Every structure is written in structure tokens, then in C-alpha cells.
Amino acid sequence: MRVHVVSDVHGNAEALAHAGEGADALVVLGDLLDFVDYRQHDRGIMGTLFGAERVGVFAKLRREGTREETIAFSRSLWASLEDPGAAVDEAIRDQYTTLFSVLSTPTFAIPGNVDAPALWPGFARDGVRIVDGETVDIGGLKFGFVGGALLPEGVVPRRNGVWRPYLRTSAEFNEAVSGLKAPDVLCSHIPPAVPDLTYDVVARRSEIGSPALLETITAAQPRWSVFGHVHQPLSRRRRIGRTECRNVGHFKETGQPYVLRW
Secondary structure, rough: OEEEEEOOOOOHHHHHHHOOOOOEEEOOOOOOOOOOOOOOOOHHHHHHHOHHHHHHHHHHHHHHHHHHHHHHHHHHHHHHHHHHHHHHHHHHHHHHHHHHHHOOEEEEEEOOOOOOOOHHOOOOOOEEOOOOOOEEEOOEEEEEEEOOOEEEOOOOOOOOOOOOOOOHHHHOOOOHHOOEEEEEEEEEEOOOOHHHHHHHOOEEOOOOOEEEHHHHHHHHHOOOEEEEOOEOOOOOOOEOOEEEEOOOHHHHOOOOOEEEEE
């Protein structure tokens, strides 16, 4: 049995169209959308809406500016649109129309934090299954899926009507993980809470990993734990008991799926 696994597609439809070639199934671990393209500023949702020059300014502020400067500039961009919410919704739907259409079958997919999961049922089709919170048999192994990322403790998400990432409270995320019932393959967008797996060496910060995923790995010892989210991790793999924990890679940049064989 051969299964290809990808994460953090971020709009790379050309590579995604080939991701399932030679595989018995394709697993997608989220972040299909390209919201801000920090390398090619004319791309992504913000590039479509605001153009390369203004996205370039935004990207520079993210790298070098203060939080207050970045927020102020971001607000000025959204204020320049007559109906920001409708503009973002249209751009998201345009990307999903392309991305879902190129998925091979069978595909098993969960959303990441840079996704709009409420829209996914409208784009799924025969052979493309949305499996967030489900356990699915693939080739005789139980694959358990949990999507999204963790909302930082104490943070209340702002409902600005423009964009809200798929962030889940610890209680909600933990309940989803506990419902997977000892999978053979643990599939998530975010990594377990292991420092080497959560630290991004380019961003120079730790992303939020899941203690519940780590507890499941320790207790159930699945064959694999596969995930993405951290684009440039300090370590792409870690062995915990018999479980191979693996960041499957920043697919937007690599264009290469991670391969599971058994």
C-alpha cells in the first residue's frame, strides 16, 4: 500500500495536480489557501485584492515593523475595499474551485488554520472526502484525522467579517483528538507539542503544538504521526517510542508528497 501525504499547499495547484500520482490514496493535511504570498507579492488573496506593491509593504512591515504599524497598515488596506468580506469570499472560492478540481481520487482531506472549512462541502466531490474528526480505514490501517490549529490561551478571536482562520480552543481540539480512538496513523495539521517539531528556524519562533496529540502518541503508539503547519522546522522528524513523527513538508515550496508504505 502506498499513500502520499501533503500539507501547506498554499495555492500550488500545479504541484497538487500531480501529488497523488502512483499512490493508492492522497492525504491532504490542510492550508490549501494562499492568503499572503511573501515571495511573489502579486499572488495569494491579498495580492489579488491589493496588488504586489502594497502586499510588499505589508510583508516588509511583518518582517521589520512593529505590531502596531502592521495592524494600522492592514486596516488601511481593508478599508480601501467597498465590501471586504465579499471580496475575500470570492477570492477564496476562486482558489478552492481550482484546488479541489485537481485532487486525485481517492483523497482524504482536513482543513488547516489557513482554510475556510465551512465552504469545503460545496467543493467536495466523489472520491474527495472531508474527514476532519473522523477515523477512516485506508489499506487496513486506521487513519485518524483532526484539522485546524490551536487558539492561543486567553485570546478571543475577532469577528471582523473579513477573514477568520480555523483556530480551535484547547477543549474543542482535545475532544476531537480523543475521539479518534487509537489510530494507526495520526493525521493532523499541527504537530504534537515537541519543541524540535514546533520551532520554525526562519520565523525564529515556536508555533503552538498540541499536548493532546503528544498524549495520544505516547499512549497509543501509532505507526506514524504526520502533520505540517511549521514551514521550516528545527527538526522534520522525531521518534517517540514506536511512532515516527514526521513533518511532511511545506508542499507549496517542495511540490513533493511524503510517502507512506506498508
